[in-house]
Amino acid sequence: MTLEASPIPLIDPNSCSSSELAAAIASAVSSVGFLHLKLSDELRAQAARAFSISKELFDEPLEHRLRCPNENGNGHVRFQANRLEESKGAGDLKENFVYGRHGMEESKTSQPLPPSLKRNQAEVDVFHASCYKLTCTLLDAFSVALNLPPEYFVERHFQGGCGMAFINYPPVASGAGAEGVARASAHKDWGSLTLLFQEEQGTPGLEVYLADAAVEAVKSSKPMELMSDLDLAKCGQWFPAPIIPGTVLVNVGLAMEGWTGGLFKATLHRVLTHSAPDGSFSGRKSIAYFVQPSDNVVLNPIAPDGTITITSSALTSKAFYEARMAASAAAAAASS
């Protein structure tokens, strides 16, 4: 399969003023819904360490992870246990372990941990906190772009609402039918935003589905372009999201898309198997930091000028998340 070159913009927060940063981020998230953000040296080093810890986690015996099954959004999700696309089909070729969600009252997670994470927990906590700090910078930019007080979105989030998913896609045996299989089937994330770290020397495979109009908007740096889902369905295509060392991918989730009345886009994405030139399908690791608004936040739609419309049908963040969970469980039951 041939794919177009990536139109996902690369933004360096250190080379622009805070208002330029807000404008660049808003332009990206209101068109393609994804951006590559340049990391500080410190965060880049922390991410590299987190990938070493991820290797320890998935190299240790499976039974260690099986003792920590996923509960309340934290813990282990078995290989092929689910499918991100809410339709029939085999489970995704991945295994993951989510760390770090906890309630408002607690200062850290009390989830059971396998030995690899227990011995590295202090370091993972530092990385989790750094990811949250970066999240706050992005949320500030979102607020400024929408003419809201800069702290508007940050005040509606907290670190313990964010889960760090260590994702492992094992190597796939070569052979008939091995090409183009879903490692993560097509889906949109559910929360406010996601920081997606790809391993620097790792295996690519992430693709984003973009409307032609979104690609045009980002090429011409058109700010805050509103596009309907119809445009997207009519004329779009899959683009690879390359691995750019020293950067993290940022993408918008469905809660933020709804909250901004569709202005910020939750873009469809997936990971497929693609063979290397030698015909092999090597393993891939990624780390996704899923950011959610605090449970009791009502997702009343915000217009581009910052006007908030109180709507009786608006869901709380918690109700929105539970509705997604229920839809996904129903789809899983229908396909089994």
Ligand SMILES: O=C(O)CCC(=O)C(=O)O
């Ligand atoms: O592993 C990746 O690159 C993508 C993972 C992803 O999109 C997800 O888990 O939501």
Ligand SMILES: [Fe+2]
């Ligand atoms: Fe995703």
